[in-house]
Amino acid sequence: xxxxxxxxxxxxxxxxxxxxxxxxxxxxxxxxxxxxxxxxxxxxxxxxxxxxxxxxxxxxxxxxxxxxxxxxxxxxxxxxxxxxxxxxxxxxxxxxxxxxxxxxxxxxxxxxxxxxxxxxxxxxxxxxxxxxxxxxxxxxxxxxxxxxxxxxxxxxxxxxxxxxxxxxxxxxxxxxxxxxxxxxxxxxxxxxxxxxxxxxxxxxxxxxxxxxxxxxxxxxxxxxxxxxxxxxxxxxxxxxxxxxxxxxxxxxxxxxxxxxxxxxxxxxxxxxxxxxxxxxxxxxxxxxxxx
Amino acid sequence: xxxxxxxxxxxxxxxxxxxxxxxxxxxxxxxxxxxxxxxxxxxxxxxxxxxxxxxxxxxxxxxxxxxxxxxxxxxxxxxxxxxxxxxxxxxxxxxxxxxxxxxxxxxxxxxxxxxxxxxxxxxxxxxxxxxxxxxxxxxxxxxxxxxxxxxxxxxxxxxxxxxxxxxxxxxxxxxxxxxxxxxxxxxxxxxxxxxxxxxxxxxxxxxxxxxxxxxxxxxxxxxxxxxxxxxxxxxxxxxxxxxxxxxxxxxxxxxxxxxxxxxxxxxxxxxxxxxxxxxxxxxxxxxxxxxxxxxxxxxxxxxxxxxxxxxxxxxxxxxxxxxxxxxxxxxxxxxxxxxxxxxxxxxxxxxxxxxxxxxxxxxxxxxxxxxxxxxxxxxxxxxxxxxxxx
Numbered sequence: 177x178x179x180x181x182x183x184x185x186x187x188x189x190x191x192x193x194x195x196x197x198x199x200x201x202x203x204x205x206x207x208x209x210x211x212x213x214x215x216x217x218x219x220x221x222x223x224x225x226x227x228x229x230x231x232x233x234x235x236x237x238x239x240x241x242x243x244x245x246x247x248x249x250x251x252x253x254x255x256x257x258x259x260x261x262x263x264x265x266x267x268x269x270x271x272x273x274x275x276x277x278x279x280x281x282x283x284x285x286x287x288x289x290x291x292x293x294x295x296x297x298x299x300x301x302x303x304x305x306x307x308x309x310x311x312x313x314x315x316x317x318x319x320x321x322x323x324x325x326x327x328x329x330x331x332x333x334x335x336x337x338x339x340x341x342x343x344x345x346x347x348x349x350x351x352x353x354x355x356x357x358x359x360x361x362x363x364x365x366x367x368x369x370x371x372x373x374x375x376x377x378x379x380x381x382x383x384x385x386x387x388x389x390x391x392x393x394x395x396x397x398x399x400x401x402x403x404x405x406x407x408x409x410x411x412x413x414x415x416x417x418x419x420x421x422x423x424x425x426x427x428x429x430x431x432x433x434x435x436x437x438x439x440x441x442x443x444x445x446x447x448x449x450x451x452x453x454x455x456x457x458x459x460x461x462x463x464x465x466x467x
Numbered sequence: 468x469x470x471x472x473x474x475x476x477x478x479x480x481x482x483x484x485x486x487x488x489x490x491x492x493x494x495x496x497x498x499x500x501x502x503x504x505x506x507x508x509x510x511x512x513x514x515x516x517x518x519x520x521x522x523x524x525x526x527x528x529x530x531x532x533x534x535x536x537x538x539x540x541x542x543x544x545x546x547x548x549x550x551x552x553x554x555x556x557x558x559x560x561x562x563x564x565x566x567x568x569x570x571x572x573x574x575x576x577x578x579x580x581x582x583x584x585x586x587x588x589x590x591x592x593x594x595x596x597x598x599x600x601x602x603x604x605x606x607x608x609x610x611x612x613x614x615x616x617x618x619x620x621x622x623x624x625x626x627x628x629x630x631x632x633x634x635x636x637x638x639x640x641x642x643x644x645x646x647x648x649x650x651x652x653x654x655x656x657x658x659x660x661x662x663x664x665x666x667x668x669x670x671x672x673x674x675x676x677x678x679x680x681x682x683x684x685x686x687x688x689x690x691x692x693x694x695x696x697x698x699x700x701x702x703x704x705x706x707x708x709x710x711x712x713x714x715x716x717x718x719x720x721x722x723x724x725x726x727x728x729x730x731x732x733x734x735x736x737x738x739x740x741x742x743x744x745x746x747x748x749x750x751x752x753x754x755x756x757x758x759x760x761x762x763x764x765x766x767x768x769x770x771x772x773x774x775x776x777x778x779x780x781x782x783x784x785x786x787x788x789x790x791x792x793x794x795x796x797x798x799x800x801x802x803x804x805x806x807x808x809x810x811x812x813x814x815x816x817x818x819x820x821x822x823x824x825x826x827x828x829x830x831x832x833x834x835x836x837x838x839x840x841x842x843x844x845x846x847x848x849x850x851x852x853x854x855x856x857x
Contacts, residue, residue, distance in 0.1 A: 211598040262778055270597045271544055275733060276777045282770030404602045439617055446606035450591050
């Protein structure tokens with residue numbers, strides 16, 4: 177019983193991180209109707225940025241959060257401004273944008289190989305091995321902080337999307353682009369902003385991931401896949417949906433160690449995806465993420 | 468094979484009826500090109516290296532065509548075709564090792580196993596459209612690679628498998644087997660596009676629900692295409708195993724291999740009939756002659772190529788060709804233009820009344836599709852009536 181509880185708590189901690197990771201992908205999809213295949217690449221790039229800041233400038237990963245957010249917000253603006261805006265809008269450009277952003281990902285991977293070689297890197301801070309005990313079991317301090325940061329980010333995002341003009345504009349464009357044009361929302365600017373925000377969130381996820389996992393230039397592929405599974409599971413449009421999707425995936429992965437060998441843990445998400453698709457083709461909660 | 472084709476080609480509208488998807492001229496051209504390629508190594512003084520690379524290129528062309536059936540004809544871009552390539556390769560290799568089967572039987576068996584495997588994951592995931600299917604296939608590829616790497620009893624794990632030295636064809640002979648494989652893939656490509664099935668696939672690509680409304684069984688059609696695609700790619704995997712005489716899961720199932728199929732399709736022109744084959748040639752040229760010296764740059768180069776093509780010429784080489792021929796007053800045929808990327812994404816739609824109007828937008832920008840969608844029946848070389856009626 178104690179073991180189950182411990183696993184459950186780690187699943188919750190993991191779910192917090194997953195939710196922050198998936199939200200960037202979900203936001204961009206929800207508003208622009210394109211899948212940001214560069215998501216995994218951004219996560220990888222951000223992990224390397226954090227690592228560079230830590231090793232070269234001795235900057236603590238968590239203190240680097242503002243830098244990461246700004247840098248990747250700008251990266252997102254650049255990707256949108258230089259590439260994505262030339263593609264047809266909406267579903268007509270979906271496959272094109274997919275391949276385009278895949279190209280961006282390949283270039284990022286290549287750059288990372290050239291700059292940092294293909295070796296695994298990890299960030300070891302003084303508190304990397306510190307642990308905290310909750311309910312008699314001890315948990316890594318890092319995981320708790322990552323969970324906390326993720327929660328703060330999600331709540332801040334939720335407030336931004338519900339309380340501010342631009343946040344409301346983003347949600348409105350996600351619901352109906354044409355009506356937004358009618359009432360005078362600058363749709364193109366909303367797209368730009370959304371892409372920047374989604375990329376910044378991916379950057380945050382990369383920073384958090386770099387404190388938990390080792391990474392190399394191929395890092396990010398399974399993060400992309402997991403983010404996608406979460407979106408399909410939880411649907412779009414609400415922090416709650418994403419959180420539920422993240423929770424389901426995290427619990428499935430954590431408890432799968434009872435059933436499958438550990439190297440297959442990363443395949444659990446995919447199996448979950450297929451099962452959901454067979455049983456509930458519209459997604460778990462019926463928001464029709466799928467076509 | 469050759470004789471009836473010539474008869475029909477010259478004696479306009481002769482008594483021998485070819486199937487509607489096959490025009491006499493295409494048959495004659497294909498036979499002539501095939502015969503030339505068959506004879507080429509016997510006549511031309513090709514070096515051994517070039518000869519082998521050309522043989523391998525035939526296989527890649529076949530694989531690219533097979534990928535294109537799914538990626539181009541149906542508009543479902545697969546990032547996981549390395550899974551079928553690997554399954555085909557390893558099943559074929561195991562059959563040759565364990566039972567000593569003749570290589571071509573092993574290839575076929577490997578191909579069928581790969582096709583079956585494709586159906587296994589594809590039947591559920593093909594409910595996804597466009598980008599969602601694509602991402603799911605990333606998962607398929609990764610999961611298959613993981614399992615294959617750890618299942619060393621079957622795949623030999625990271626140390627791989629060596630094929631029996633005797634009994635298999637030599638690299639020199641593989642040239643002709645590659646050519647046969649390519650011929651089959653080309654014939655299937657034409658059949659899948661020009662037959663009524665091709666029209667059904669186009670309908671599915673444009674709008675799954677509308678296709679369903681006019682009686683096209685989207686699930687069954689996609690399953691068939693996926694099975695054929697997986698089978699041919701699996702046979703290519705078997706060919707590759709014979710060619711290399713050694714295979715290991717890290718190579719066969721790698722994500723890079725899946726990427727290579729996508730690139731071949733995109734370079735050549737997604738959804739065109741023969742574009743993918745041309746793309747495969749370009750891909751092999753890049754890989755063998757340019758990247759041999761700059762191996763650390765290949766991902767970036769592929770990425771740049773992908774971005775440039777998508778931004779400037781989404782139909783790839785085929786699009787360039789159309790552009791050049793347009794300068795001379797050529798009007799592209801409906802099926803060439805309709806095969807492109809543009810319409811490949813339908814299915815990801817937002818609800819709302821206004822959206823209905825918006826969806827006209829893309830076809831307004833693109834005159835080829837516009838012209839094409841009205842003129843699907845007026846394809847040259849075959850009677851228009853045969854189209855819808857079977």
